[in-house]
Amino acid sequence: MSTSSMNIASGSSSVGGSGHAGVNTVRTGKTHTAKHGSGELRNESRVGWAMLAPASLLLLLFVAIPVVLSFVLAFTNSRSVSPVPMRFIGVDNFTRMFSDPTFWAALRNVTIFTVAVVPLQAGLGLLLAVLVNKKVRSSVFFRTVYFLPVVTSMVVVSLLWLFIYQNDGMLNVVIEKITFGHFHGVDWLNNPKTALGAIIFMSIWQAVGNHMLIWLSGLQTVPEELYEASELDGCSPWEQFKNVTWPCLINTRNMILITITIAATSVFTQVNVMTSGGPRDSTTTVVYEAIRSGFQQQETGYASAITLVYFIIIMVITGILRYLTREK
Amino acid sequence: MLVRAATGLVILGIVAMSGCGEAARAAASANADEITVWSHLAGNDGELAVVKQIVKDYNASPDKKATIKLETFPQASYNTSVISAATGGSLPCVVDVDQPNVPYWAWANIITPFTEKQLLARGDQLLPSSSGKWNGKVYGFSNYDATVGLFARRSVLKKLGIRVATIDRPWSKSEMEDALAKLKDSGEWRYPFEMGTADTTSEWYAYGFGPILQSFGGDLINRNGYQSADGELNGKKAVEFSQWMRNLVQQGYITTKGASDTGLDFANNKSGLLYGGMWVWSTFQKYAKDIDDIVAMPMTDFGQGSISPGGSWEIALSKTCANKAAAQDYIRFSLQDKYMAPISKAGMNIPASQAAREMVPEFSAGGVMEIFVEISKRNVKMRPETPAYSFISVEFAKTMNDIINGADIQASLDKAVNHIDGNIKGADGYQASTDATAEDKDQS
Incomplete structure (x- = not known):
């Protein structure tokens, strides 16, 4: 499973890369007279993060959080419905x-x-x-x-x-x-x-x-x-x-x-x-x-x-x- | 991965829903004169039509205490819907519940006992097996009940010299073995006896084979306190029962993986003797050309009497209901004889009241299904009324299937007992929570 997420990651990074280039050209076209340097770079990285966000959010919600939860739940007596409070039972x-x-x-x-x-x-x-x-x-x-x-x-x-x-x-x-x-x-x-x-x-x-x-x-x-x-x-x-x-x-x-x-x-x-x-x-x-x-x-x-x-x-x-x- | 994602989804769902749940609860108490009823009957048109009629009549009645809103679910996803609604606190006022789940749902604070006197009085007029109880309290009533029986063709029994078993004189163990041998020797069927061994994923093993185990003298769990299955499910009697089941396979009387539709198989004369739910009769009515030749008999007495299972879908009151008085008024309204008769007839189940039975020809005196009324009155032993039951049922089905497929009997039974006892201990013995703690939980 880690491979498939890696594939997704590498796939999106290459897409992100080309997207970057496109945004970059548009920006330079518009802000022709603006000073080069840190402002533009910051802008670029912000766009990058924005593009990464949807995939990361979904991965976090549906992969990372469930994985962490299942690690924790594995050491408890948790049930899907139960009036008995969940408690840690070690390696039982x-x-x-x-x-x-x-x-x-x-x-x-x-x-x-x-x-x-x-x-x-x-x-x-x-x-x-x-x-x-x-x-x-x-x-x-x-x-x-x-x-x-x-x-x-x-x-x-x-x-x-x-x-x-x-x-x-x-x-x-x-x-x-x-x-x-x-x-x-x-x-x-x-x-x-x-x-x-x-x-x-x-x-x-x-x-x-x-x-x-x-x-x-x-x-x-x-x-x-x-x-x-x-x-x-x-x-x-x-x-x-x-x-x-x-x-x-x-x-x-x-x-x-x-x-x-x-x-x-x-x-x-x-x-x-x-x-x-x-x-x-x-x-x-x-x-x-x-x-x-x-x-x-x-x-x-x-x-x-x-x-x-x-x-x-x-x-x-x-x-x-x-x-x-x-x-x- | 799939599992982790699924577990996560469930938990996310819970997190998401507890938010919505608060809102739903607030809305529910604000709008207490509207009551939502959940039904598992989506897709079951015959019975659903009657439920819709009940709702329509109640809403049109001048004495109504609230307006009823009906929401239906397919049976396969019904329990999951209720359980997720319960975790999120967005349960409706009135829910359907399958009788063996009553203790579990009561323990989990999903449903609450009936309190209204008139409703409880109505329950006293019904078949005992049509009410769902736990810890001495009544949580659900059903319009009907179902049970099981043996089915054979009169002509076949006569030709082979086998006595027709009756409610007063069911077959003994040796009579049944003799009958099976004769059926086998006739050479007409590869496997003369069909008892639904293919149905490993539903309730059937525990519902159908549990009573046989009880007739041998064992049980699924020690019913004294419901804390352990030790000595019952792995004792001498249970081993005897298991050996008997295994022997059926070894003698070639049954196959370990029978037909997927056992009633249809029997209607087409692919088996000589059928052990199945009484609902197969509706299949016979459709497909068996010689239905007049078919005879229904009680299950064999293996020592402790002929024992039959009971308990069907019931109507119950949810713990979070904001207007319990109106909800119980509706429940009582829905249990009238005039509704009980058509809803039972739709699924060929036994109407729960005597008056309703008289309205359905099959179940009144002299009707073809009358024997099931007698079986239901005299021979029914309910499935263990404990929250552990759903776990026991799955475990028992797996264990018995392993055993008829040749697994070591004592080891398999011991393993099942270990698992069941472990499950009960893990839930602190499934003790009923006191009302105080339940209220705390409600508020948190």
């Missing part, structure tokens, strides 16, 4: 959390989910991007097709796959037909062994188009001359990919790695719609547990403790990723 919420097997199951599931989704989704996205980047007539058609699940709401996609995965759903019927009735599929979402896998598969299918598009934008920044040169040198397509495309994609790669990782660790919608964390905690996730205890069971304090731990996990992962992908 954390001891309860760490002694709860459901929380560990949630952590385990999120880890499995992330480890499976990040490489598969990034890899498949790259493969699709390379394929649809070929200048053939149908490439726009395929780009649209691969992108379709992304513009569909995750809730809708989850409901559709819920029907597909049902015991007598489409998937099992297809399996039965193509094996001539020799093999009957399992009740995918209702079997602790297959439920998480089913959700992983469907999540990759849903989001792969999004990353295909990011890869594609990266691919199109690779200078054409490099391909021409490598062709003259007699490179095979694979060598071309390895020595030209891949090194040129370094920035795209880093961005995709971080965004997928963060998105994967915050998986919630699919679980909420398809399995409610079951069967036997096999699909529950950290965010799902936080929402369950915070909203269904109205234990704001405990839910805050979960989000605090989640926040720290995301911080550590992002830190590691940024260290690994730093410019050497």
Whole structure:
């Protein structure tokens, strides 16, 4: 999440920069005869602050204050409505959390989910991007097709796959037909062994188009001359990919790695719609547990403790990723 | 992130609303002859039409003590709306409340007990399960109640030699097991018994399976003081109940994830025996071609008698109401037989008064739904009347779903008890606040 806010920040600073220049010209045009120096500079910085203000205010209201509040609430017995005054209970919420097997199951599931989704989704996205980047007539058609699940709401996609995965759903019927009735599929979402896998598969299918598009934008920044040169040198397509495309994609790669990782660790919608964390905690996730205890069971304090731990996990992962992908 | 943002939003909302709340409260006391009524019925056209009629009639009545203004919410977002209004102090005078939430809302100072004698006297004429109580005080009355039953086809029972259970002689545990075995052996259904196992997110597990647990001799919580679930939810009887549920899955009688619309499934003969809410009857009326063949029966006696749940949506008085006398006058007005009959019929629920039942053919003597009146009168045990209930309900649903999916029974039950006891301790035992402190809170 910190990356996305960084993107916003860097984006707005560049916009602010160009805005600055524009204001500057207008000002100098008007105050032609005015003395150069501190007055103008002050003016400029005031405009700068004014431009920064809306975004900062929103970030403060919806990011900074809630973060601070959840830090504080995590050490209290706060509830959404209660006549009992809120009081600090030390690390009780954390001891309860760490002694709860459901929380560990949630952590385990999120880890499995992330480890499976990040490489598969990034890899498949790259493969699709390379394929649809070929200048053939149908490439726009395929780009649209691969992108379709992304513009569909995750809730809708989850409901559709819920029907597909049902015991007598489409998937099992297809399996039965193509094996001539020799093999009957399992009740995918209702079997602790297959439920998480089913959700992983469907999540990759849903989001792969999004990353295909990011890869594609990266691919199109690779200078054409490099391909021409490598062709003259007699490179095979694979060598071309390895020595030209891949090194040129370094920035795209880093961005995709971080965004997928963060998105994967915050998986919630699919679980909420398809399995409610079951069967036997096999699909529950950290965010799902936080929402369950915070909203269904109205234990704001405990839910805050979960989000605090989640926040720290995301911080550590992002830190590691940024260290690994730093410019050497 | 999402959660943090959401928590923040809630808190911001609270901060923002406490400002507006003051204004709203000032306005409310200034304009005490207008009373706002909140209803959860948005989208439920049949029942809402009756409520609108009540409001219209009351406002047109010469004896009215205030003008009623009706505001409706969809059921899914209703509780959240009330809870945020309560934190902001902008509650209306009259609110709907689902019966199991009555203690929680009473504890949280959202609703206040009825005081008017005539209103309380009217309550005495209604089914006991249609009033919401906590700590010996009455907080809500309902126009109707609902309960559950077993549904089967007479022809099927006859063919397989299974006795039709009656209110006086429900099936025993072994009779039910025998019936399930026969249904399974007939080979007509993959899973002959449907009991709503797919419905893990609503009230159903606690509402529907809690009574079975009680019939085995366990309970969701120790009802003596409501301080702990230890020994009840994880005792010998609860383990027996859990094993019985697990056995249903192992024998292939039920699936751990049943139909999403169990009534429709049964109407289409996709299951041979259904355990469900009496409201499935309206589905049968629409879709079951052989509705005359369908028979409703009470749930099985597992040792402690046949036990059925009760409690439905009720009408209650908010603590911040500026004109409590007028509000209670309206509530009494809305509980008349002439409204009770159509509003109950709209949802196929049991009218709360005898006179209203006589106005609905299905519920009068000899009607198809008469058995539910008997079940409701004789077999109902209310869900635990404690503010901890909403927590218990979520915890129980998760635990039972884990268990039928093969989780270790004793460990799962112990875990649920730990969580429930922890929740109760965290709220200082959900003790009723004395009125003095409540008033202090009002003023702050």
